[in-house]
Amino acid sequence: xxxxxxxxxxxxxxxxxxxKKIPSNKKKQSGGNSxxxxxxxxxxxxxxxxxxxxxxxxxxxxxxxSSTGYYNSQQKTIIGLASFFDHYDDLKIAIISDxxxxxxxxxxxxxxxxxxxxLFVSEYDLNIFSFHQHFDFIDFNIILDIPNKKExxxxxxxxxxxxxYYDVIFWDMPELYKIQADPEAYYPAxxxxxxxxxxxxxxxxxxxEVSSIRSFFESYNISIKGLLFDPFLEVxxxxxxxxxxxxxxx
Amino acid sequence: MKKFNAIxxxxxxxxxxxxxxxLKRYILLTTVIPxxxxxxxxxxxxxxxxVYIKNINFTFKKDDSSSPxxxxxxxxxxxxxxxxxxxxxxxxxxxxxxDTISNLLMADPNTQKITLSGLKAQIIKMTPExxxxxxxxxxxxxxxxxxxISGFYSLKSxxxxxxxxxLEVKTLTPFSSSVLLDxxxxxxxxxxxxxxxxxxxxQKKISLKLIxxxxxxxxxxxxxxxxxxxxxxxxxxxxxxxxxxxxEHIAQKQKxxxxxxxxxYEQTKKIGNKNIDSDIDSLEHxxxxxxxxxxxxxxxxxxxxxxxxxxxxxxNIIKKLQKDLRVKNRKYKRLRKNTNLTSNDSNFISSKSRxxxxxxxxxxxxxxxxxxxxxxxxxLIVKRDNVISQNEIDEITLAKGxxxxxxxxxxxxxxxxxxxxxxxMISDIIFDKxxxxxxxxxxxxxxxxxxxxxxxxxxxxxxxxxxxxMLDPRIYDEYELQKTFEDLDVIGKTPDFNS
Numbered sequence: 001x002x003x004x005x006x007x008x009x010x011x012x013x014x015x016x017x018x019x020k021k022i023p024s025n026k027k028k029q030s031g032g033n034s035x036x037x038x039x040x041x042x043x044x045x046x047x048x049x050x051x052x053x054x055x056x057x058x059x060x061x062x063x064x065x066s067s068t069g070y071y072n073s074q075q076k077t078i079i080g081l082a083s084f085f086d087h088y089d090d091l092k093i094a095i096i097s098d099x100x101x102x103x104x105x106x107x108x109x110x111x112x113x114x115x116x117x118x119l120f121v122s123e124y125d126l127n128i129f130s131f132h133q134h135f136d137f138i139d140f141n142i143i144l145d146i147p148n149k150k151e152x153x154x155x156x157x158x159x160x161x162x163x164x165y166y167d168v169i170f171w172d173m174p175e176l177y178k179i180q181a182d183p184e185a186y187y188p189a190x191x192x193x194x195x196x197x198x199x200x201x202x203x204x205x206x207x208x209e210v211s212s213i214r215s216f217f218e219s220y221n222i223s224i225k226g227l228l229f230d231p232f233l234e235v236x237x238x239x240x241x242x243x244x245x246x247x248x249x250x
Numbered sequence: 251m252k253k254f255n256a257i258x259x260x261x262x263x264x265x266x267x268x269x270x271x272x273l274k275r276y277i278l279l280t281t282v283i284p285x286x287x288x289x290x291x292x293x294x295x296x297x298x299x300x301v302y303i304k305n306i307n308f309t310f311k312k313d314d315s316s317s318p319x320x321x322x323x324x325x326x327x328x329x330x331x332x333x334x335x336x337x338x339x340x341x342x343x344x345x346x347x348x349d350t351i352s353n354l355l356m357a358d359p360n361t362q363k364i365t366l367s368g369l370k371a372q373i374i375k376m377t378p379e380x381x382x383x384x385x386x387x388x389x390x391x392x393x394x395x396x397x398x399i400s401g402f403y404s405l406k407s408x409x410x411x412x413x414x415x416x417l418e419v420k421t422l423t424p425f426s427s428s429v430l431l432d433x434x435x436x437x438x439x440x441x442x443x444x445x446x447x448x449x450x451x452x453q454k455k456i457s458l459k460l461i462x463x464x465x466x467x468x469x470x471x472x473x474x475x476x477x478x479x480x481x482x483x484x485x486x487x488x489x490x491x492x493x494x495x496x497x498e499h500i501a502q503k504q505k506x507x508x509x510x511x512x513x514x515y516e517q518t519k520k521i522g523n524k525n526i527d528s529d530i531d532s533l534e535h536x537x538x539x540x541x542x543x544x545x546x547x548x549x550x551x552x553x554x555x556x557x558x559x560x561x562x563x564x565x566n567i568i569k570k571l572q573k574d575l576r577v578k579n580r581k582y583k584r585l586r587k588n589t590n591l592t593s594n595d596s597n598f599i600s601s602k603s604r605x606x607x608x609x610x611x612x613x614x615x616x617x618x619x620x621x622x623x624x625x626x627x628x629x630l631i632v633k634r635d636n637v638i639s640q641n642e643i644d645e646i647t648l649a650k651g652x653x654x655x656x657x658x659x660x661x662x663x664x665x666x667x668x669x670x671x672x673x674x675m676i677s678d679i680i681f682d683k684x685x686x687x688x689x690x691x692x693x694x695x696x697x698x699x700x701x702x703x704x705x706x707x708x709x710x711x712x713x714x715x716x717x718x719x720m721l722d723p724r725i726y727d728e729y730e731l732q733k734t735f736e737d738l739d740v741i742g743k744t745p746d747f748n749s
Contacts, residue, residue, distance in 0.1 A: 021589050021684050039744060039745050039746070039747055039748075040745070040747060040748050041745060041746055042744040044742050044743040044744075044745060045745040047741075047742045048741055048742040048744075048745065051742070055636055073744050076744060076745055076746060076747060077744045077745060079745075079747070080744070080745030080747075098505040104747075197741060199744055200389070200720070200725045200731050201725075202726055202727065203724055203725075203726050204724060205724065205725050205727070206723035206724050207252070207253070207723050207724075207725060207734050208723055210725070210735065214735075214738075224738060225739070225741065226739035226740060227735055227736050227739070227740045227741065228740075228741055228743065228744050229725075229726075229727070229728045229740060229742070229743050229744070230733050230741060230743070231727075231743055231744075231745040232744070232746055243733075
């Protein structure tokens, strides 16, 4: 994608001519946000970001980041990538996470402005947290909660609306055990995943855990982009509840 | 196996860099294992018993002339069978040899002051204490020593000198090493002597048996009697031949004499003719008549002298005698008249006649003698031929038995040699007069212990680290992540933010 192209042009590119255009309230920005310059390992970010940018240029927009229970690492990765993309061009970037108020996101959420954006198809508004119009944070739980709404809303369509609204979406995937507990709820969202990246944390992540995540998502035909290595030691925060001893055979 | 791929390398097989990282990762193991192994090695080294070695050299090759084993080998026609290193080692390991040592040790009073504790024993005990379980039973003591003794000595061959070996004794005290060395040395000599003696004894038995067997064979074919007969026959033949020669000579002489006599007879016979012969007869008759006439005359005279008392009978007798006298005179005269020979001639002729007759007689005698001699000669010849033919038969018998006889001779020679060897044999294991000094050392040197500990440490570290790594499911670095998930790309590292 050429950065000289206008944002409206981008919207037109992704939206079908029959759909209404959603007015963009994103101001044209020059340069990236401050987090881009707070990165400690710029070279790695650049390498990482370039890889994702290539995918973006080839047409992918929905990038999923998962790990084996180290959400801080996931969040930092997403922030880093979002900052990179933001620095690259004035793009509408969404970060969808179920952990907005914990970890590294918490600081950013605190500094963000809560907004509602009307989705394209209906009057359904989506509550978001906009960080100085650089990137929007969406609570994953809201999306998961859509089927529970009293209104007769098409869940998949809603997800598609979100996908279509943004230029780049970063999914901060919950732990595998949560998805496995209610796969139907996550299924529509997973259908929109273009690629999955798995973070392996130094001295913490087990090979089996990575393989589990991989095999789970591959069973949904989600392509695995690759692995990310987190060299910074982190305490595992989201630990799956222990199975009863007799369930180890299940 | 995915994890295992991380350890392997295309060029060096083992990825040593990664392995070094693993060692650093499992620092606890890397620290504990060497400490434990080296600690144990140090403990092992320090708790080793000090072993005292004493050794003595010996040779086992002798000159063929004085080596009993080679002499025996020569006698039985075998190739020279020298004692070899393998033989010596076999002796040292044989149970009989150990029994020999234990017998000598039991007879040695110093045995009570030595130790036969194993070289790795924690507590060193003297033999009375060590074998107290035998309760003074000599047989038990002997068996116990015999079972243990092999661990205290060894044999080593010399790299420089051929047929030289070294007897080495190791015990836990210097005195024990000295005593054991002496006894084992004596045991070697004694054992070897017994071996040689046994060999000689067996050889003697075999030889004797063979000799008897062969002698029986000779008896069966009548060799001895044939031998005597041949000897006797030869003697008889010699005397017969001598007799025959003598008789031939005599016969020859007799023949010549007979021929001479015959010639003489022929010659004397020619001196007169037939008449000479009749004259010779007449002369003999004349002589006879003359004699009768003289006798008659003597008788008549004798009667006449006593005529006074004649009877008619006496007169008749005288008359008859006178008549006979007259008749004989007439014959005498008549015969005298008819003969040509004189008294001398007649004496000559009669002597010749007598000689001719005697020659004839002699000729006949000599002929008889000659024929007797010839008969005797023929008899002797026949006898000689019989003796010769009998000798030939005996010679055939001797020829049949000759190889056996020669074999018996060889065996008897061998037996004699063996008897000489038996009385003069010496051991072919010669020990040096002086043994080496006592040398103290620990079974395993420091260097060996250290090297072994190092090797074990390296191996254990490798193995344990490998196992630990294989069992460790966690991912520690990017390389490992990449190797574990080779079909996935490792995009990079997660970003971190400065605070």
